[in-house]
Amino acid sequence: MKTIAEFEVKYCQFLDADGKAVGKLPPFTQDAAELVKMYRLMTLVRTFDTKAINLQRTGKLGTYASCLGHEATHVGAAAAMRSDDVLVPVYREYGAQFWRGVTMTDVLLYWGGDERGNDFKESRQDFAWSVPIGSQMLHAAGAAMAMKIRGETRCALAFIGDGGTSQGAFYEAMNLAGARALPAIFVIVNNKWAISVPIEDQTATATLAQKAIAAGIPGVQVDGNDIFAVRHTVAEAIAAARDGKGPTVIEAVTYRLSDHTTADDATRYRKEHEVKDAWKSEPLLRFRAYLKSTGAWDDAREETLKAECAGLVDAAVEEYLHTPKQSTDAMFDFLFARLPKSTREQRDAARRYASSGAH
Amino acid sequence: MKTIAEFEVKYCQFLDADGKAVGKLPPFTQDAAELVKMYRLMTLVRTFDTKAINLQRTGKLGTYASCLGHEATHVGAAAAMRSDDVLVPVYREYGAQFWRGVTMTDVLLYWGGDERGNDFKESRQDFAWSVPIGSQMLHAAGAAMAMKIRGETRCALAFIGDGGTSQGAFYEAMNLAGARALPAIFVIVNNKWAISVPIEDQTATATLAQKAIAAGIPGVQVDGNDIFAVRHTVAEAIAAARDGKGPTVIEAVTYRLSDHTTADDATRYRKEHEVKDAWKSEPLLRFRAYLKSTGAWDDAREETLKAECAGLVDAAVEEYLHTPKQSTDAMFDFLFARLPKSTREQRDAARRYASSGAH
């Protein structure tokens, strides 16, 4: 039998687990201030994450999805975007969202059971969190289609998890984006687990990047704990998209260092040593080591930053905790632009029973 | 960037468009009686197809989906199966179904608007036609899962169209079959068109076989008008499946020589010369030429066969036309094993109005 088509998947890494450069670094790494900005945000995200888990444990927050270990992937991808691009998150990409102006208070409100968390003050074109796994991929493709129809040079970037790659919507979106050469970037965050299901049980593929081949579009794997690799690869993909060259799939290989959410207990299904090993290649460690090696960072700055982050997080928590509950009208006010009569009647009825339910 | 994974898609063809062997033929081609059986069925299918279109045109059948041009793919795939395997068709794979004992009367009843067409007398484990595009793929995966759980050496074979490969269910099924190494064969019938949408608009991929790479399973492309290539490739895939080696995707490249269905008018959207060209490589032509070249066939036999086929088709049409309409009870009798009271009441009410509706 003759061979009629050949494909390959490439891998990108710039920093090893110790923060040593492997190969020539991309140009943006020359901008020390920018690197420090990225590092500072990653540190803020981690501080926030720890606090949020704490709030949940003490009954002040609902179920919360931690982003521990994903900071490089999230911040790196967002740092490659322009502010007028469209971000399409899943539910734990706080690093990317903070970079784009979503606030910590927004995140807390959302997981605190308040729709106002979805009403971002910045990047208002970005999509809200998308809990139904896989579905968000199509929003990115559709947004990218709008950009293409209008001849803009913007792009849409969607995140999806390793588990999410089993959903049909994931493939449908890639296929559409490929078929119409849409300016869409799909970042698969392969953190090895979908709740309790390890990636080996999710699919038989050697990589998740190769799933792009099914859509006839490029797929690249990167070290998702290496923020240089993530930012560089996403930037290249975005440049191609703006250039009319169509979509790219990027698999960022990282690890979910936390439980799936605060409602989960990962000790039930995964080995302690696996997690311990994963900590050795986590993203802040290596980035900090690199920055220190270039003289852009030191322990004193680290201490100051930690205090600063703690302060910022505390302020956001205060704001969150002091946000009064919405009135019962909130159930109705945004259902339609023109509220139908029957719904208005229900709104009025609900007022009479405000907080009559169990708690 | 280093390359971390490589893939390729192979192509299989044994007979060229003139029926000349290109390369060494597979062993089953030594069995002249078997080849003649395949050829006879292909001829019957075509005779049937012409008749069915005619019945529709004269108001004696509902919308009908022709299989003109697909005969080698359908018959070739079925000929590689064992009778205790499970076939999962879409809606035009009559060649495969006839091979397995589904009758022409069944097909006519189905397109004639009568559920009894789904009640096959043979191969009763085979699935019925599946109109919701893509959905049937998962039935094959599930059936294959049952075989694996019970440690059987059977397999399930599903067909799907080129258009169907855009549906999420297609990928979900491949991914599941790959992840669990299920004995499933997925035959993509790439007839170049999904109603009016050409394959180039459906996907950016160079082949449909490469979509298998997204599931980490082998994907092969074959000349779907070459029954030797189809049967051989499917047989190899089935052998691997029985052997516990998991699923295979086979893209059979053919052409829809007819309108999509009798409700369609393909002249609206495709060029005459494309269809004319396609006729040159249609499957019966080359198979007949090959058989003649081996002495297994001649014009006299061809004449006899044609008359025979016409007779068989006429008999089936007679049976179909003389099958009385089901009673209104047929709407209810098979809804549940135990018919609930409310449905029984509706059944009784329906009797009172039998045929009171417009016609």
Add this chain to the structure above:
Amino acid sequence: MAKVTMIEAINRAHAWEMAHDSTVVVLGEDIGINGGVFRATAGLQEKFGTERVQDTPLAEGMIAGMSIGLAAQGLRPIAEIQFMGFIYPAMDQIANHMARMRHRTRGRITLPLVMRMPHGGGIHAPEHHSESLEAMLAHHPGLRVVCPSSPARAYGLLLAAIRDPDPVMFLEPVRLYRLVRQEIADDGQALPLDVCYRLREGNDATIVTWGAMTFETLRAADQLQKDGVSCEVIDLATLSPIDHDTILESVAKTGRLIIVHEAARNCGIGAEIAATVAEHGLYDLQAPIKRVTGYDTPMPLFRLEYDYIPSVARIIDAVRDTLTE
């Protein structure tokens, strides 16, 4: 003024709005060069180009999901689902996103879009091509569900749907596509959503129906009239949210209510109408409410479809039953 069929009226509503609003885009399977399997979009691609009138790959979930992306970015997509029975792969996008995007983002992201789809049976179509699933959509708050019953209403309601700032599910009764011709001005005049249309005045009984069933219902009303029974026939038109006031008013006048729909009975829209009248119009009722509906079985293959679809005889009997109570 031209006399047009419903399918032509739908085609013209598209063309009008595309000519007057450059944000309107049309997408779906076979809607481009082929003009749609029923020809609803015939000629649009030629006129407005392949960017604004796009054939999509074959995936309804994808069509719905990308429509969300398009609308969130400020376009006004009109997406065709080829037959209502193929809406299911789109349900996740419709229910979990479309219906609640404005709500969950507190108005930050809104989705002015229309999903059009052929609705119901009666044309001897193949399996899965004759479904009536309006109740499934109506049960999801945040969607408008609309179903016209004449060329003029198809034209006016479709324009209203396209201009509406929220998602509208637009159900087109296949049986009516080419049944009658009617004059329409083609002047871009929309009709109001969220209200019923009174097709016939009457005093003895109220019949509420929509879509293709207006056909059998009006014939039944005609025949009953010959026997001196005067029926008020109400076309629901917007199936969700329902204009209950018009129905309650009519029942207050007639004292009798019959609801006719093609969809299965259990949890259909007929149930909602009956329940609302049993709560807010109970004392007006002089007889039990009757529902004449499809049976609680799948729509049968077509040899039996007219045994499934409510017949004129069934409607007449139901009206008579309520009158003799």
Add this chain to the structure above:
Amino acid sequence: MAKVTMIEAINRAHAWEMAHDSTVVVLGEDIGINGGVFRATAGLQEKFGTERVQDTPLAEGMIAGMSIGLAAQGLRPIAEIQFMGFIYPAMDQIANHMARMRHRTRGRITLPLVMRMPHGGGIHAPEHHSESLEAMLAHHPGLRVVCPSSPARAYGLLLAAIRDPDPVMFLEPVRLYRLVRQEIADDGQALPLDVCYRLREGNDATIVTWGAMTFETLRAADQLQKDGVSCEVIDLATLSPIDHDTILESVAKTGRLIIVHEAARNCGIGAEIAATVAEHGLYDLQAPIKRVTGYDTPMPLFRLEYDYIPSVARIIDAVRDTLTE
């Protein structure tokens, strides 16, 4: 006899049936080593192996579609959908295949399978985790929809569902999973499907409800009793097809009907019950039928969820309203 919670009862029903019927297999997301996010399947994989208790890839359409394949081949799959809000990607398989496979093949292929899923809100879960979509399923003929309201009924009805020769959608009210403990014999005794369960006898009004809302309803009935109002409380249990006779009988006795459900009102199962009584029990009604339901909005995020879920106060007021009519 052990006192168990509902989630334990569900777990035991699985274990019993798997031990006694080797064709039963269990599948879903995180149902293996993790035992399910609510622990409904805890310990089953250890006991019955990784072939009979399988984690699936993350795709609900796939879970439903493969269940069809498994069942068509003679196995009895019990598939878990992690939360009811994630049923949508499975709707195509459920509606277009599961619900009608026996019907369309004239009994040649049958699908003895169960789809289990957590149902409803009230536990401060994240977005999309608190949906009540029973009416969407009930509207599709060919499905049984079941919802238990106590550990014993969960045990007995789940066994019945597994043994039923047709597809059963088994909805588990998350609020009740661990709310009370009840003695169950764990003797493999199934309870009948297709019948209501009378939770409380009464003469003044009939309240029909199901699932978690039995909790508020029984509390409301308790409080009303103190004021001398005696309510009959009926647990619908099988939500489709409905045992209307039991309801009609009760209304014949009490003359008043209140229906309580958490799902949105429009085209909910409450509408079907009300419509049926308005047709077949109209003359028994001494007051308008009342529905106390979730509003026609999406279930809000959790800070407001108990403003959405019908409260004891709302139920009491509704009963009182019908009594003062």
